[in-house]
Amino acid sequence: MSLEAIKFNKSNPANVTVEVLDQLLLPYTTKYIPIHSIDDGYRVIKTMQVRGAPAIAIVGSLSVLLEIQLLQKESFTKSQWYYNLSNWNDVRSRFQDRLAFLLSSRPTAVNLSNALKEISTTLNKSDNIKAFDRSLFEFVKRLINDDLSNNKKMGDNGAKFLLDTLEKEGFKDEFAVLTICNTGSLATSGYGTALGVIRSLWEDSKTKSYPTNIKKKAKTTENSQSKMVHVYPLETRPYNQGSRLTAYELVQEQIPATLITDSSVAYRIQTSPVPIKAAFVGADRIVRNGDTANKIGTFQLAILCKQFGIKFFVVAPNTTIDNITQTGEDIIVEERHADEFRHVTGTAIDLNTNKPVLNEKEEPVSAKVGISPPQINVWNPAFDITTHAFIDGIVTEKGVFTKNADGEFELDKLF
């Protein structure tokens, strides 16, 4: 069973609880952090204890709900000084400042911004704290449910599109795919975006492994004979979401995979024992012309795919669309702290057992290792922009968008 990135207990709608999985401790340590307020939401997002565009939006929205519920608890209101609770207009305006603060946690992924815009509109329309609490509770529930069902749709849309394309090209064999960063259930409310397509492709492959006389019906595509048999996740430096998280999810799901370094993509494509036919990547922001911000390294992966004639797909839900920005040139790319590059943080391992070293409380010991001189200048952008020229298709819950004869995406249906 895959790990839940976000535990949302809504059995008592007036007093919800939220815990998020500390993704910086994976894969060796599973620890959940309780969230009580916008400050807690800001901190786990900023430090990347929770990450991935959809998960960031969900945790951010939940932290707003938790803060509004906190404001209705006498034990808290007695000691707080920030909100003037006797005046709703004053609370509302303070809340708008809090939303702006929360948004500043990670600027590139647009899902949080889209969610906070909706929350801000709801706030302006609410006549009192209780009305806002109720509307926000419904909004967050919808955000989580829609994310999960849209991920499943995207998974099937992307898998079917690739298998149909390969069928049209007359390719009937086994193939492998590439992916970068983590786009699975840890980055979303479940199933994942790009990793969701890979899950669907794997489900399809399993139906094709049966001998013909007891063959199960393939859900994804009736006709195609090709099947995905291997995944190459990129380690995704400098924070290693590929090796820590995607590799972890692939192992859990028992999907055959081989982890590769970011710098070995070209050589792997050239030498892979099964041909690599596609790359599936997530997105943190897709703008009107289809240019896409995603984890640093995505752009060079796209360039390599073009060079080798490998199909390159961006997989993202509607909530990752920025319908205002025209081109990738106007996307603000977040730069991370230099030490996230100069150091590697991980769990100390006993090399004899391959198990974590434990402290006196029997907890795994985490350690930082310096891998460059502390004085060296570092450039550490979290994302890059893949221009639409390098993207073959954008997979969404509404279908797969490809380019017209002029090489342009027509994404109007998504705006």
Ligand SMILES: CSC[C@@H](O)[C@@H](O)C(=O)COP(=O)(O)O
């Ligand atoms: C479904 S998540 C899509 C993207 O958010 C993902 O690929 C990615 O780039 C995440 O970056 P991160 O910096 O780990 O938040």
